[in-house]
Amino acid sequence: MKMLTALPLLALALNLHAADAPAPKFRAVDIDTNVEIGYGIAIADVDGDGKPDIILADKKTVQWYRNPKWEKFIIAENLTEKDNVCVAARDINGDGKAEIAVGAGWNPGDTENSGAVFYLLPPADRTQKWTPVALHHEPTVHRMHWALNPAGKWDLIVKPLHGRGNKNNEGVGGKVLAYSMPANPRDEWKTTVVSDFMHATHNFQPINWDNDPEHELLIGGKEGVWFFGQSTGAWKHRQFTDQPAGEVRDGQLASGTRFFATIEPMHGTTVCVYSDPGKKGLWNRRVLDDTLKDGHALAVGDVLGLGSPQVVAGWRGMTPKGVPGVKIYVPNNDGSDWRQVQISGAEVAIEDLKMADLNGGGKLDLILAGRQTKNLRILWNEK
Secondary structure, eight states, X not given: OOOOEEEEEEEOOOOOTTSOOOXXXXXXXXXXXXXXXXXXXXXXXXXXXXXXXXXXXXXXXXXEEETTTTEEEEEXXXXXXXXOOEEEEEOOSSSSSOXXXXXXXXXXXXXXXXXXXXXXXXXXXXXXXXXXXXXXOOTTEEEEEEEEOTTSOXXXXXXXXXXXXXXXXXXXXXXXXXEEOOSSTTSOOEEEEEEOSOSSOOEEXXXXXXSSSSOEEEEEETTEEEEEEOTTSSOEEEEOOOSOOSEEEEEEOTTSOEEEEEEETXXXXXXXXXXXXXXXXXXXXXXXXXXXXXXXXXXXXXXXXXXXXXXXXXXXXXXXXXXXXXXEEEEOTTSSOXXXXXXXXXXXXXXXXXXXXXXXXXXXXXXXXXXXXXXXXXXXXXX
């Protein structure tokens, strides 16, 4: 096993003004320095030992890293001639072990024949190769998540970047599909159309918007951020913003105010938060930062232990060229004032990031995948 590289403690002072928060402290550790691209991260317990593991969809491989020593196990490789692009992992049958799906065949320029979706069947020994089961797919498969449906079952929601035959973000919309797993995963999976009118839909987020058990969705794209719900069984939608968005994540402040954060536009420069929908239904926009270079990942959670969530944004610095980084944006109780602090820079060119309590210490750690920097890094939260 490769020796882990421990990096210096990051101790950063914040001048929060409205928010009385401790200074964040992170200890950076690279658990892999041979990542090819690091397209997508998922956090789930793969082997059923009660500890969250890290799953990574890399260029040609899908691998998981076992908590706490972070041994690397490649469970699928060369699923298609083109790259993998996304991964979804969650225990959906209650046995304590994650089910894993992968999106592959990545070629955003081919809106006719690209894309692939696989469900991975695990062997008894989950450190060995898993068996891929090819499912129906739309072109330019780009992001996927498991989401709870009104029947209490987990569906796999798969979203393409572009619609079939789409050129220059125009033409038919991308077809977002909900896949229902049959009793035998090798059989045909029933699909339901969630959305078919949006363009350049880079990312989306399953959310629990109300008190019912099923998930709703926030999808960001050329037409802004849209809300999708299925409480009646059929998917319905309404528009929340009219600003093109690449990333979207939701949260709720200590005051009870619901908000969602975005990076605008796709691969963009601007971090925004939205709250308090106006009379026409569009939510009020607040710009937190407009200095990102190729913004590519977003997370919302209480990293600082304030009892109210913060926004974490990462950028690659690839197109346009620039120094990559990660920032935390910290609100006061009602979200009327936000402050920011940078916690990572050129050492990780962010392709994806996630947050999770990896060691059971009650603090959210940050997991970063670097594209040009070829690393998978944990920022251990030591506030």
